[in-house]
Amino acid sequence: MTLKLYRILGLTLAALCSLPSLKAQTIQAYIKQNDKKLMEEYIRFLSIPNVSTDTVNIRKNAVFIKDMMTSRGIKAELLTGTTPEVTPAVFGEIKTPGANKTIGFYAHYDGQPVNPKQWYAGVEPFKPVLITGAFENGGKIIGPYKSGDAVNPDWRILGRGSADDKAGVMAIINAYDALVKTGQRLNANIKFLFEGEEEVGSIHLDEVFKQHKAKLQADCWIIIDAPRHASGKKTIVYGVRGDVNMALTVYGAKRPLHSGNYGNWAPNPALKLAQLLASMKDEQGKVLVKGFYDDVTPLTASEKKALAQIPNQDEILKKELGVNTPEVAGRSIVESIMQPTLNINGLHSANVGPMASNVIPTKAEAVLDLRLVKGNDHKKQAEKVIAHIKSKGFQVLDREPTEEDRSKHPNLIKVEVEHGYNAQRTPMDLPIAKSIQTAVQSTTKEPLVLIPSMGGSLPLYLFEEILNTKVVTVPIVNYDNNQHAENENVKIQYLWEGIETIAAIMQLK
Amino acid sequence: MTLKLYRILGLTLAALCSLPSLKAQTIQAYIKQNDKKLMEEYIRFLSIPNVSTDTVNIRKNAVFIKDMMTSRGIKAELLTGTTPEVTPAVFGEIKTPGANKTIGFYAHYDGQPVNPKQWYAGVEPFKPVLITGAFENGGKIIGPYKSGDAVNPDWRILGRGSADDKAGVMAIINAYDALVKTGQRLNANIKFLFEGEEEVGSIHLDEVFKQHKAKLQADCWIIIDAPRHASGKKTIVYGVRGDVNMALTVYGAKRPLHSGNYGNWAPNPALKLAQLLASMKDEQGKVLVKGFYDDVTPLTASEKKALAQIPNQDEILKKELGVNTPEVAGRSIVESIMQPTLNINGLHSANVGPMASNVIPTKAEAVLDLRLVKGNDHKKQAEKVIAHIKSKGFQVLDREPTEEDRSKHPNLIKVEVEHGYNAQRTPMDLPIAKSIQTAVQSTTKEPLVLIPSMGGSLPLYLFEEILNTKVVTVPIVNYDNNQHAENENVKIQYLWEGIETIAAIMQLK
CATH class of the missing domain: 3.30.70.360 (Alpha-Beta Plaits)
Incomplete structure (x- = not known):
């Protein structure tokens, strides 16, 4: 089609530029060809109980992840701290010849406590099942995923950790794998870090960072955690509470x-x-x-602008959640979380x-x-x-x-x-922050949602304070995932798109 | 001893008149001779779970009570209502030749729900054990009562219903039995009524009363329930909330x-x-x-006087319960419950x-x-x-x-x-109320505590409204019995004294 034709169709040049790149389309095709294999492995991963305090099972998760990485040619190891009680973090590294940049990818593999009695009748948090949609919208249980079954990306996987945050682990590892398997080249060195104590406040992450400071150096760490914006648009978050x-x-x-x-x-x-x-x-x-x-740091001009551009989902959310009036009447959710x-x-x-x-x-x-x-x-x-x-x-x-x-x-x-930690906020105008934005935008024709700070918390200040690196969060899962509660779930399409997004960032120059 | 000697010893004539009567002493001796038998049967009674809603077990309790009565020569029957869901009340009657008065005795055999996890470690609410004292005062578990073991009246029996209100059932039946076995004569007709739905608000008591109105006629019903005053003194209560x-x-x-x-x-x-x-x-x-x-009926002069004479136990209670300031600072517990x-x-x-x-x-x-x-x-x-x-x-x-x-x-x-009911208050000056007071006083040298209304609730208004009889409550158990909660217990001495008290009322002319 000519530019003129695009104009006739009502598409602006900006929208044209933001069509998914050829590279993203290659990754999409790869996922489609391999969806059964990806599902089968992810279900096995979710079947290992991952409550942070369940030390026996949490280590089984670490070993599973290490094996996932090793089998894809990523040299992996378990990082511990100086004290024996540290749940190991799983680290991996890919060196790219000629690269002048290092991008790290972080996710956590531990989950919140579960009270099976609170889950949907008959569901066990660590025996994942497929569901047709969110229960509150009439979703029904399909049953466990059986090896070789066709995968409908509109379905969801129900189970503890499915969204928060084993989704991050699986998407990062498979994004790298997809790039390799489709013969695409990397431009940067890639590092991987999967933590097992996030849901108990990352109580030893400082210890791990201090112990392995050199190993964990990067220009920027990308945190794959938390939900995409409620509009469903791809999202970048520059800070956390x-x-x-x-x-x-x-x-x-x-x-x-x-x-x-x-x-x-x-x-x-x-x-x-x-x-x-x-x-x-x-x-x-x-x-x-x-x-x-009293101590709240005021927002910058860029942050205020980004906030103003976030699609207002409040009316949709109110309807979906059965809420008549938010806690602060007249204040939007994006303002609230600041x-x-x-x-x-x-x-x-x-x-x-x-x-x-x-x-x-x-x-x-x-x-x-x-x-x-x-x-x-x-x-x-x-x-x-x-x-x-x-x-x-x-x-x-x-x-x-x-x-x-x-x-x-x-x-x-x-x-x-209890153990607490401070908020973190990366300026949106930094060159590395802008490069990430470009990479993510290359995977979608929809405008991105840029959020100065998410509502949730991660101990990201440690990246700045101990490793002295930048940190940016790229959430991948559906916002209605019940994370931290009963009936946690992830929409399969969001897992696939997460892999595409991460693959694009991995190719960042 | 002469009256003069009594005066020298500082005893007033009033105190002399209130020494335990010979009849009461006879009952005391009988209990001492039969304490092992009484204990053994009571433990069996407490071992039958009695949560009001546990319909299978609650009926086993009714049958057990009926058997207790029958074996003592009391003609007993199960009373139901007009609807099938009524848990049967156990009724019995003793006709005394020449009697011109009928005194009824009521207790309830059902208990509050139990959450075994909240009970003292290792204790099951329906496997009663002996303890040396209240746990909060350092009481220790002795173990289950074994048939034939010596009985220390300072010990307590721990188990659901031990105080509230199987204690009432056992004391009433055994008071009658003690009178018969010691060859003492009755002056009044005696009726017995044991309810199985009190802890769920006596939801069918009205039905039972209407159905069996003639059978349940009496000059006064004596309610054996609730704890004696915290001073430990014998207590009569003229009303309930x-x-x-x-x-x-x-x-x-x-x-x-x-x-x-x-x-x-x-x-x-x-x-x-x-x-x-x-x-x-x-x-x-x-x-x-x-x-x-707004609707509170003011207290009468007699009620105000009785309240003023109740020993103030607040400082002792505060210390024992670990309370610094009551909910309404400066108001005594007896004022509070009015x-x-x-x-x-x-x-x-x-x-x-x-x-x-x-x-x-x-x-x-x-x-x-x-x-x-x-x-x-x-x-x-x-x-x-x-x-x-x-x-x-x-x-x-x-x-x-x-x-x-x-x-x-x-x-x-x-x-x-939920189902509710109103308060009830019997005037303290009625002749029948005064006779009961004299009978109870005959069993103790200590002054009685006369309480216009107890804090707890029983649907006593039904006695007045449906049966058109008077009603007075004579509590027998220790006040620190944890009724309605975990670790419910009864002090054995209080059971024995309860039997003495009830026997005296049964002999009322």
Whole structure:
């Protein structure tokens, strides 16, 4: 077709330039020819339980990945730290003759804890099954994938880790393999790093980085994790939020009390916890903890522009999620995630449902999740919450209360601050950042979604602080993947497109 | 000893009159001779699971009780209602020649649900064991009671129902038996009624009463349930609180959401529930629901006097329970229970502890327990709470929300009001009430504790409304019995004293 014809068809030159490149089409064809083999291996990978704390199985995953790499000609090894408890990260490297650039690819192979009872009836988190679509949209279970079955890219794979983040591992390794098998050349050195402790806060990643600093040098590390934008468009993310969790336990009487005999007299820890949590955030979604928003680094002009261009999916999301009004009415989701959060992850006190009984509970627990943005310090942010708790008349303990604590203080709370880390944000205008953008754009005719910072958290500050390299995130999975929850799933088409995207970045000059 | 000598010893005439009567001493001796037999049978009774909803086992309990009665010469039968789902109540009757009075004795044989995981390690709720004392005071497990073992009355029996309220059943039946075996005469007709649905709100007691109204006639029914006063003194209670439970479920998005990707945007149902609960009661323990205290019937002069004479155990209780300040600072426990309550029985949303994950939960649940005093109507009280919930901007549903509910309303809550009933209070000055007081006083040298209304709930209004009889409660078990919770236990000495107390009332003229 001539340019004129394109104009007649209403296509602009910009759109023409962003048609998938010939290289991307080659990779697509390769995937189509090999989809059964890719599926079969991925199902085997997902069948190995990967809860971060399940040390026996988590190591089986590491070995599986190493074997995946070795069988594709990637020299791989397990990296540990200086202490024996480090779950090994899997490292691999491809040296390209004449390359003047090194690009690293990171994903994590561990997953969040699972409570099988919460999953769709009959589904076990580590026995992946195919489903026709998301359950909330009427998706049905097809059954396990059997070797040799035809693969429908509209289907999804249901299982822990399917999206977060074994998808990253499989897409990175297979992107390299696809390039090799289709005879395409690399321009850069490629490094691979697959972590097994991300879901417990990457507690030893600093140790691994310090121990293997030279090995892990790169111009930029590409993080393959998290979901693509809800519009379905390919996405690049230049930063992540930091995160710190806090576990709160408010104490009542030493033993459970009959709510009739002691009601109105014995303090109720569930009420005290409710009052405390209610004091932390108002009904307009504003966190009331003093100084909570004080340290936030303002957005740059490029970041503001990128935010404004992100397709607004809020109405679609509201409908799909059954939400009438967001937490902060009138603020879009992309604006929301540029702020620090205070989220209640879970609440528990005595029993509800059939197990409920008429008691005044002995304790009430909540887990808080504080997401941090550029400028926040995780320790300082947790301290602000602790100061707030103290301001509400609580005696803050780091252990169960003693008899003396109980006799001295009307309000007792145990606060456990878990391992946290800070946010990270790479300037969008850096040459390497722009090259990545060009590579990803070469695989799709749709405009990209460029996000200054994702809502989720990864300890990416470590790449900057210890390795002194840049870091950019390229998410590949569907946004409605239930990551971190029951019924986690990945749409197969997104896996294939993920492979294409990564292959394009691997060819970056 | 002469009266003079008593005076020298500092004993007043009143105290002299209140020494245990000869009859009571006879019963004491009988129990001592038969304690092993009593224990052995009670342990067998406690070994039959008695959760109200466990229909198979609950009927085994009824049959066991009937056999206990029959073997002691009490004609017993199972009473049902007009509908087939009624758990049978066990009824028995002893006609005394020449008696001009009928006294009925009520207890219930069903128990609260059990969560074995919450019980002391290794203990199963329906495999009773002996313990040396309350766990919170360093009590240790001795082991199961073996037939023929010596019985230490300072020990406790640990198991569901041991205190609430199989203790009542065993004490009533054995009190009658002790009178017969020691050759003492009865003055009144005696009736027995043992219910199996008390812990689910006596949902068919009205049906049973209506069906067997003539059979259940008595001058007064004595309720053997609930704990003696915390001072350990023998106790008579003239009323009970009513009760109604409400289950609340606040809804968030349709699926669990990653707290990083959606935090600050997706509404958090755990926060909304916390805000709602916090709005119901202030930090001084005052319920903020409009009109919550409006219908309360004021106390009479006798009731006020009785309240003032109840030994104040608050400082001891505070120490024992590890409570620094009661919910309403400066108000005693006996004053507290003369008011209606709003208690949080349980809270639940997603997970805490090792299962916690970084999600925005889909729902948050609470169970509320509203205790009612004389004057309150259970339906009206629940309506006041519902009106409060509506005033906080919630759309109140009686089912899960539909798509339409979700699209229309920002705040959705399901409210399930469970079966409730009203309070009951018998005037303390009635002749029958005074006779009971004299009988109980004859078994102890300590002054009695007379309580206008207990904190707990029993559907005693049914005795007044359907049977048109008076009703008075005589609690027999230790107050620190963990009833309704894990590690429920009864002190053996209290069982023995319960038998003595009931035997004395059975001899009332």
